[in-house]
Amino acid sequence: MVGPIYIIALALGLAFFLGFFGKNLKTVSGFLMLAGLAFMTFVSGQWLMAFVNGSVTTQEIFTAGFKPPFSINLRMGMEEAAFTFLVNVAGLLGGTYLFKTLKKVGNASMSVFLVLIMSLNVIIMTRDLFNLFVFVEIGSIATAGLIILDKTSKSLQAGFKYMIAIGVISGLLLIGIVFAYYFAGSLNIDSIITANIGAAKAGAVAVFLIVSALILELKPFPANGWGLDVYESANPGIGAMVSAGIATASLFVLYKILPMAGADWYQYIVIVGLLTFVGSNLIGTQQKNANRLLGYSSIGQIGLVMTVIGLEPVLGESFKFIAFALLLNHFLAKAGLFWISGIIKKESIASWSVLRKNPVLLIMFIFAVFALIGFPPFPSFFGKYELIMSLVSSDNAWVVAVILIGSFAEGIYIFRWLGDVLKNENSEEEAINIEWNKLIPVALTTIALVVTGFMSVSFVEGAQIAYFIPLAFILVIGLIDFLPAYIKNTVSIAGMAYYTYILYPLIEDDLMRTIFFAIFMIGGILTLIVGYNKTGKREGFYPAALLMYAGLATIIASDSMFGFFFGWELMTAGSYFLIIRGKRSKPHAYSYMLFSVAGAYLILLGFGMAYAGAGTQALEALKDISVLPTIAYTLLAVGFMTKTASLGLHIWLPGAHGEAESDVSPMVSAVLLKAGVFGLMLLFLNMGENGNTLLFVLGWVGAFTALTGNLAATFQEDAKRMLAYSSIGQLGYILFAIAMMTQLGWLAGFTYVINHFAFKAILFMVIGGIVAKLHTHNLYEMGGLIKKMPFSFTAVMIGIITLSGVPPLSGFAGKWLFYNAVVLKGWYIQGVIVFFAGTIAFMYAFKLIHSIFLGQLKDNHRNMKEISSSILIPVYILIAGIFYFSAFPQDILEPIGNMLAGLNLAGDPVVWNEGGLATTILSHWNGTAVMIIILTTFVLVLGYLWLLTGKTKKLEQFNIVYSGEAPFRPETTHVSYNMFAGLNKAIGFLVAPGISNFWKKVSTMVLDLAGVVKRLYSGNGQVYAAQIIIYIVVFYLIALG
């Protein structure tokens, strides 16, 4: 084994030696520098491996032959090995990235770079305070030198501000160290810890100065303007070093110094960290400059790790995993992002859309931002999950709340940025100039993010390797993205079918799961079949779709809260990428994501409270939550309702579903929304007595959601938006039905779930196909298509009959059960609202079919043909399903009823008699008989009409007049335009955009607040130095005053 002292010796020697090289040997010098960095990485990596294997124990290295406190000593233990390895990797990759830049500037810059990395190694390993000070100073001087690597005016200014700030901070550090020596009689950290100098007031001041100087090195909000300027103006390669390398080392120093300060100090670190995390992310929402935004984000992430360091006494065993996972995640993601920024050289985040010109860079960017925000499968997801579970369990839920607020603020800018990248216009001629030495470091950090995420599994309760199986398949689909769409479509369908086959045995004993599983997987396969009508490559579509379905499958198959949440986040990520594919979907996908992220955080907090009570990750923990049950259940319910788009949380849905691609709409509407329903069902079954008030409220919410959803649907001129609003209404019914918590209510709920899946898939597929063919969403630009598209007409007809609950189709089964349930439950007023909503559903259903298929054919549609058979095939499979369900409802509803009888639901079940006769206390109904009667009548009438056709006179298009109306614009002549004007005048105010305006105001307030706070950063270096002094004074008053 190579001794760690050689890391320092080699770096110093090499840095010195490079100085002798003339100007002609720059390439040689560059490779020597890289070789040196590789050696340093090797040494620390070798130690790390040895510690992981357990073949060595912690080594103390003494200099000058004396033991401490009479000499400087270094330590190489597991932690030191890990951290030196990280900074050396940062050095090696960063050095590779900066290779050409350093070569251009000259050998001196390479020496400085080596010295910087060396100093980081020493401040990690040293156990001597003064030695720490010296190498902090050396590192700072080296950084100050590197900041002006690109000799721009801005970087000069930033560098000077940095020097002033660091000068003040290290002066304070030195005073603290000197007095610590005075009181403890030693400079050795361990001896000072033993001396416990913080106990006396004077000693506490020394400790205070040391700790606050180290905190200030980490750029705490708001005394960090100098750091932000560096991030903004320095070469991104240096930004990566500051964010990943220096911050990593500084965090470790804080961690090793804190025991010196004593137990009371940890709480202050938590507060400082939280303030930094929330403050930086909040101001980040106002940033448009990419590097400065990365700076805010870096500082925020470091604040989060600082918080975790302060929480060490609380977190106990899981501390090391959490801290390391979050730090590593920040390290890899942020270095990657800074490097990407340096590759594309775009200041404004809005112009980062240039990334789309290079798919590899785009993927790496996406991985990095999803890692930042803490999505699976990245380490931060595991770290944050474990952090939140541990915190809630230890009665620190307020810390969780603050962390989640900060994370949400992070989401605000991350997803705006991602939206810009995915959707903004690019100019044609621009191209990204790829240099391999710059691309390779980014690629390596991206791979490391995935690998370390995978390795995190063993540290978190409930996490399983199995969750990664579908992800591996998605990776394969991603790798064959260059193939034509139909090949990938076939592979995807095969993959889904196989995965269904594997997972089915896991859930076949649980009927509730089986139903949802069937909807997700069969729905998934059917909606994928539609994709056969797409030509070209459909780049990025299949990974996104499969990611969503993988998430849905994981939600169903998992038996732990962790697994559920893992699946939930995968589903969210996948559906986001699907939704944003629509031409005008950028703002809608953004609001979808913000609602989803907020909802996910509420669920996470709720799970944490369940875990705190039960001490297990199994889903049974949700049963009778003991810690603040009402709050916990409310959080979970609201979290799930962001996905079911219940009233108040629905504003994302119309745009997201309406603007999506034709086969994405059924995926996210017919299939995805049911995930929220599954969550709610799972929740309601476990709530017990504690949830009664909540259920009552949710019943009302469901009723009003049904009313407003349906009402808004009638006023739409856009066919797909109409269907989207219709989904809101239908999900309102479902919420209402299951909130009743009776057997009948739930049976009605299940019937609605199955029906909505089938008819919404049919309608969205067909209408989506028509919209794509006609190139318009507007109903008043359609009409008379019945003869051009008879199969579509029939399908839509059957769809709306099911939707509106008219016999003989299964919609009526739902309605019949529903009204029985409402009457028996006694929710009369709510029931009337829902009944009224049901009537309104007839109106938009009529408008839909009338506007598209009946009336006058448009001139430009005369040559229109039927929509593609790849749409019609899945549609008619679903129609067959509806007919089967309608004719033999007992085949499906009887087993469900039997299952429901076994759950803790009130009321009597439906009794199924011979021949499909269903009876309740109130009434009876026979689906089979109704079907036979109506079909017979239908056939008879149809036959009679057919006989009569010989006598009819065919009306031509111009055999009409305007009936006295004076048309002033072309679309106003269309009967569908403003079809329900009277209704709108009467009760249209109910759907006035009050809720959208509410959310708009909320977002404006947040952004305005950020705009005010960011003015702290006046740009004046002196003000920044003064802020440091003020920060210290305030901190002193809080901690010691």
Added chain:
Amino acid sequence: MEYVIMTTGFALTISGLYGLLSQKNMIKMILGFTIFTTGINIVTVAIGYIKGGTAPILDDAGKAVGKYVDPVPQALVLTSIVIGLGVTALMLAYVMKLYKDKKSLNINDYKDLKW
């Protein structure tokens, strides 16, 4: 005596800091900074001082044992002075570059980066 030295040291530290924060001229700011570090160095030396102490050199007679001045702070100060030199030099180099860029020594003229 050690209190006089220490008080002087603190007075210098504070006044240096004040200069750094109040002077708009960047050269004067750096002067403030060097006064600040000098003050800290004096405080450090004062800490190791013992009244009537001797130099920390152990001769054969062993007279110095028990009443020599603590040598550690003095060693620290030497290092600290060297570091201060480096930092000051770099700061001055920065000011030179800044002056070449905008022909101004006023810190208020260098606010291109903010918010």
